[in-house]
Amino acid sequence: MTGAILPETGPTLSAQHYTRTAALLHWSIAALILANLVMGFVCAWLELSFEEVIMNLHKVIGLLVLALSLLRLVWRLTHRPPEPVYGGALQRKAAGVVHAALYTLMLALPMSGWLVTSSFPKRHPIRVGLFDLPFLPVGASLPRAILAHGVHEVLSLAMVALVLGHILAALHHHFILRDGLIARMRLGSRG
């Protein structure tokens, strides 16, 4: 049942929704990115040295984000999303630009972190249980590691800004327009 608690104002968007796979990928990627942003910035701002175990977790989560984002992109390119039936042409264009920028950062942010780790002259293995995840096939270079670290930090800040804008837009739809937009990305039963 969709839209039962929605008021008369505006159309109910939730009748058209993303597939369960798209929603599952959206929410798991979002949770993992938020965990890594908190981990990264809290350690950087408190000037805590990234403990080995935290740093390893950060890298593994980041590479998982990269893998899931590639999957999400393949899914997106092979499955038609629900029609963006809200707002005017400008608002749709803005949503499209923000979504494209989010996809770009979902790939570029982990790639830049992977480049930092792979460029350090003294590389720490990225461990998952008994296995080590691979490094990027690049030689050691401290200047490149420092540059990539700067890029990684700037992309993290850009991600914070975009995600905040994205969440504010979702809350605007939910509480002001009350058009059921968030339900398009629900995980639960489809009706």
Ligand code: HEM
């Ligand atoms: C969702 C993906 C990721 C997010 C959101 C993220 C976020 C962050 C943030 C916010 C910082 C602190 C930046 C600062 O210095 O102010 C950081 C540092 C770092 N990240 Fe990531 N990261 C991600 C993925 C990765 C990956 C995949 C790797 C490596 C495989 C990685 C390696 C690093 C390294 C080496 C640092 C520097 C740690 C230090 O300064 O000692 N990150 N990351």
Ligand code: HEM
């Ligand atoms: C790191 C966090 C997040 C990232 C990277 C992210 C990324 C994205 C992307 C790329 C899309 C476009 C989907 C497509 O059409 O292919 C999207 C859609 C959406 N996101 Fe997020 N998201 C995040 C967090 C959130 C949060 C916290 C909310 C809710 C408060 C949310 C609500 C939505 C909704 C409702 C849509 C569908 C919009 C529509 O139907 O046009 N997202 N998200």
